[in-house]
Structure formats: structure tokens, C-alpha cells
Amino acid sequence: MKNLLFFFIFLFCVPFLVVSQTKFKLQNNKKFDKVRFKLIHNLIIIPVEINGVELSFILDTGVGKPIVFSFLNERDTLKINNTEAYILRGLGEGDSFEALKSKNNVFKVGAAINASQEIYAIHDASLNFTPQLGIPIHGIIGFDLFKDFIIEINYSKRYIKLHDPDRYIYTVCDACETVNFEFYNNKPYVNAHVKINDIYVPVKLLMDSGGSDSIWIFENENLGLYESENYFIDFLGHGLSGSVYGKRSKVQELKIRSFTLNQVNVSYPDSNAVHFAKRLKIRNGSISGNVLKRFNMIVDYRNARLTLKKNRFYKDEFSYNKSGIELEHHGELLVLEGDNSTSSAFTNTTINLDLELKPSYNFQVKPAFTIVELRENSPAELAGLLVGDIVLSVNNRKSHEYKIHEIIRLFYAKEGDDIRIKVNRNGVKHSFNFQLKAPLK
Template identity: 25%
Template sequence: MNHRIAVLLFLCFFFIEKGISQVPGFYMKEEKRKVQIPFYASNNLIILPVSINGNYPVNFLVDTGVRANILFSKSLGDAMELSYSRELNLVGADGAASLVAFVSPSNHLDLGPLEGTFQNLLVLEEDFLELEKVIGIPIYGIIGYEFFKYNPIKIDYDQEMISFYQRGALKWKPLFYKKLDMIIEGQKPYIEAKVKQENGPVLETKLLIDTGANHGLLLNKETSNDIFLPNRFIETQLGQSLGGELFGFIGRVKNLKIKNMRLDEVLTSYPEETPFSYVIKESGRQGSLGSEVLGRMNMIYDYPRERVLIQKGDNFYQPFEYDMSGMSLKKVPTEENRIYVSQVRVNSPASEVGIVTFDEILSINKVPIFIWELHEIIKLFRSEDGKEIDLEIRRYEGEDIEKYEDLQFRIVLEKQI
């Protein structure tokens, strides 16, 4: 499925309220060389429980591609008794859609051995991203630049562990890590990499490091006349933004070189140009690296020294695989584990057997759907060309949930790119 969780939130600016004399940031509760926090990884996205002002912890996404801390729901913010200093009207990526958000100043974020002090939150009136639908578990907000700005932070995807170091630690490069210069612009991190295309020249690229996006490599065609689509590609939905669904193409590049580490046949997203593409052009970047690439490495982000340290992870050389079923799936955001088909690609295995949009999956290979996690289904549908999968489907008649037909299908996975 490879949804691009498009936190292309041009609304996500870094804001600082006046009148706060203390320095906002994330700090250790007890002075140590480092503290460690386990995280939950879903398709290599980094999810942490966060308690706001002493309230019950809720899941937040750790996202280097976003400047502000964000809470997705004002109703949740109200339940937490947050205070708001001002209201904002935000414009979406299509130049037309709008959304109301509220600034909540000076909050305390608790992450166990760490605390975020005097943290501002951008509280959205409504959750337009609905990340639970594409990740499979509830996500209530995002931690952005504030988490990284003062201290070296190691993200070990193999162990699913974050190490938060004292600011003065890691003066020297650890053994077996490679050092890259990292540019911090507009509170976002960038590195340089080489991209060897199938149809075009080798690209010398400036790429945003985006831990909150679950693509591999993303290239914005509008930023360079030297970016070309490969011979084989799929047109599909890439993700969600304030302006609605984002569409574009999925293909592959021959290889991606970061320092002297090479990844071959990398799945690459090519989004369509939007009215806000000028923001990307002005940044000087040609694209971004998402979790499908970042999750193959263990990385130390050292914002104060403007460097990133990289070590190959256990799955560095595993092939990049895309969905072979032809279906995009989403979870119904309820306590029940209900999965439905959100998109069916033309001429795909799913479309050829007659599966259609909004079909609900009841079982996979005779295993009831409540046993499955969404990321497990995604992994299965990427697993093996020629693999047969039996599906039990419920098809509703219009909007009447009392009228439906249960159907049986067998699809044969087919590698399309």
C-alpha cells in the first residue's frame, strides 16, 4: 500500500509565544549521559506515548519533517483542559481548503525519563489527517523540531529504541558510524545524496529527512528538469494533506547513495505539483527520505553540530517491495479492528477478480480480520510474486449497513513495478 503519510503541513510553522522567559525544550529529568525510551514502530514510523500536563498518555508521531508540535483534535485538547492564546485560519495545499487551529502555549510533555518544558501546541479543530486509518493505531499528535534541537538523539530501528544524549556527549564519531553533514534550515534537517535514475542523469540532491513519512525516496519533479519518471510506474494516491488526497506516481530509481552506502531499486514517489510547490522550490530541495529508507539504518541526529551519524541496520539490503495486490487498505477508526478497501488500481490482481472500493475484509486466508494488524496485512500483500491469498469480503448495498453480501475471492499477487 505504501501510503505517503503526507505531513506536508505548510501550516506547520514554528511558533513561539511572547512572555515565556524560560527556554522551551526537551530535557532529562535526571542528569545522565543518556536516557533510553522504547518506541513502537509501524512501517518504521516512530510512535511514542506522551502525557500532556499530567493527562493520560496518548500516541504521538516523532517527525523531523515538521516544525511545530501538533495535537490533532481540539475536543481532546478541551478534555485535557488546555488553554488557547489565539486562533489561526490555515490554508491547505490546494490553495482552497481551510482549517481552524488554536495555539496552546506553555505545556508540559512527559515522556518518562524526558520532559518537554514550556511547549507550544498547534491544536487542530479537526483531525483531517486521520493517521489511524493508514497506520492502524490511534495517533493523536506530532512531536517535531523541539524534540531534536538541543541534544544528540539516536534512533535504533533494529531495537526500537531512542537514546537521548547529553548535549556535550558524542563529541567523537562512534565506531562503525559514518558522518554526514546535515543542514538545518527552517528547523528542518537536510542531507545531500546521489540518485541514479533509470531514464535520466545522476542527480545531486538535497533531501529532507522526514521520519514522519512512510515512503522510501520522494522526488519532486517540479524542482528540476533532470528528474524523470522510470519506464514502469503506477499512478496512485500518495497520502493526505489539508487540501485533500495527494496523487502522483510510484516507480523505482536504479540506486540511492548516501555517503558511500548504496541502496538499489529504491521505491520512489513522484507527487503531482500543487499550488504550494513553490515552498518546496524555495527550500532548494529536490525531495525527501522517508521511513522506508531511514528504517534500514540506525541514525544519530545531532542538530547542535549539524551532522547525522549513520550505521547500516539489520535489514539494509532487503529489497524494496511495493503492494502486489492492487488494493489500498484503511482501518475504520473504531475500537473494533475493521479494515476496508480504500482504492483499487486498474488492471491489478484485485480489480481482475472483482474487488471494489469500500469492500470490507472479513478474513484473510481464513484467519479472522480481528487477528490481523494493518501493518501485517500490508507486509503480506508485498511478500511474494505469485502468492495466492484467499479473502472473505463483505459488500454493502449503498449506505444501508443492514444490507450486504458476503463474497469469497482469491487473488494472486503480482509484482507490477
């Protein structure tokens, strides 16, 4: 999606995980298999089948063992057994949490099957990332898939190819660049340079396809990795251990070999939120979906090799949310549709319905989009909007006619564009108008 930077991030600090003897294998002696994916907020969503149940997972180079979220009631639905408790820690301001480690699960991704896969099942009901993405997200998969294949990721055409590494042959590509991976705790790191305050600084960044941001930098004044003037404080996203806040700014350039991206969004997370991630002293941050999607790539863990080629997203502008509004899907709208093609929307959790029911009316349940964060002094906050407001319409179009990413896209439009928004606040409708304004000077 053009010019879209979503606020939601997936970043994890999990224990060191050794390579298992079990592995994914392509069936029917295939050389490769193509799997289509959805690209939502710069995140790759692939179909995964666990123990015969079809699910949707985020493909995340920054995570070790697969993670399944608790809202599935996974013991019953997925028939997960052979469990033992573990304590995991993720980014954010909250506490660590308990997960159940389960063995001998049957995983299927396209034509690739692992008949004895380990997973972590997280029981905390608050760790449900579906509201941020607008579609059901059941889990995350990363290292255990990447270690068994050479994986071609085509962001522009939205597919991955799982190649048998023993039969894959590299072709000559004059337009490509090859980057060497370095691995720590089964996670891939790449070397790059950022230009800050007119100085090029070498950085080692975790390759994190499970993050929707551009790059994260851990502030270090001694290395020149900091922004002292042109930044704004913002909500950066949800980690497994709570919300993450910090500075947002721009780096003048991000250089990966011969590829140079200009005016790239950068986030400097609060040091407390990334305390565990910074234990690896050589790490300077992460490179995530809003940069990675600008390349089609071949990811080769076996040979510690990443091949990059520019795609149609390469020249897209890096932009920020100019409204200050962060939305999530919370609850439902009860939509009343009449013969005159008009409709009224109500939240089934906050409105006492007092309707004159007529045979010609039909009721439908639609998702409700709620404001969950408001940037301080942003156009939306200054206009009078509040956290907890439930959006009923945007620019005279009813909210249930949008998908959540379509509303968010409007907040990344041109500076000065008008936004007209109607909300429900404690059962009372309010209308607001404001103009988009870039948060950086």
C-alpha cells in the same frame, strides 16, 4: 517490518517557527534517557505525556511545533488554554485548515520535561490518522525535541536515547558516515545522489522521519529528475490537506556518502499537491522512513550533524504493494463466538443483525478493515473488489484475527502468491481470488 511500504505519509508545510526560549531538560541530572518506541509502517511512535495525559506521538523530523489532533476533545482532556487561531497548510488536494496555537503546556518524553511547550491543536475531525496505522495516534512532535538533545535512533532495537548535548561525547566509528544538515525553516535537509536513466543527479532532500515512503522526488526534467516510461499511477498517501496521488517508480541507486542503496522506491507526487512544499527552490524532495529505518543514527541538530550506521534492515528489498488494495480501520465488527470455536463477523454499521441468540454465544467488538483505495488495473480491481468493501477474511483467516499491518504485509509477498479474500458489500458476502503481481515491469 520487512518489505513493507505503507501508503500513509505525514508531510507538512507549516509557517517558519523561530526557536523558543523554553526547552526540554532531562530530570535528575541524567546524561541520557532511553525511550522505547513502536515501529509501525516505518514510523516511530513514542509515548508522550501532555499536561498529565499519556498519549502516542509520531516522531517527525519534518515538523516544527508539536501538533495534537482534534478527536481528543483536547480542551477538556488536556486542559489546553491560552489559544489563538492560525491557518496551516499541508500536502494534498484539499484546503488549508484552522489550528489553535496553545502556550504553556507541560510536555514529558521519558525523563525529559518542557514546562512551557507551545502546540498546535487541529480541530478538523477528518484529520484522524489512527485508521491508517491501527493504533491511536494523538499527535506529532519534531523540531522542539530534536533541538534540545542529541538523539540516538536505534531502528533495529526500537529505542531512542535523548542525550544531554553538553555532556555527549562522540565515539570513533569506522563503519559510520557523517552527513551535514542544512536547515531551512527549522527543517533538516541532507545532500545525496540518485541514479536515474544511468545518470547520477545531486539532490537536496528533506529528512522526514514522519513519512513512511522511501523517497519523494519533485519532477524536474531540466535536472534529469523524472520517469517517462517505467512507472504506475497510484495513491501516495494522506497529507494534512487531503489525498496525494502521483507516479511510483524506482531509482537505480540512492547514494548517501559511501552508502549505496539499489532499486529504491521513488514517488513523484502530482505537482499541485506539493505546490507549497516546492516553494523552497533548492529542495528536490524528501527521504523518509523506508530508507531511514535501514540505519541506526545519531541526530545532532545543534551541530548540524547526522551520523549513519547500517543496521539489519539495510539489505531489505524495496517492494511495492502487489495487490492494489489500500486498507483503513473504519467501524467495528460484531464477532459472534460459539462453543464450537467458530465465529461470524458483521459490521455494526452495514448489517441488520438477525441472529438467534443463545446463552453459549459471546459477542466481541473488533476493528473492521475497509478498502479505501484500489489501484487501477491492479489484481484486486480486476478480480472485482470495490472501494468500500469490508474485509471479513484473508487467506481463510478472519480479518479480526489480524492487525492491519499484518494484512498489508501479505500484499507485499512474492509475485504469484494467491490471495483469497472475503468481503461484506452492502450486507452481502462475496469471495474473491487473485494472484499478486508487481506493478512495475
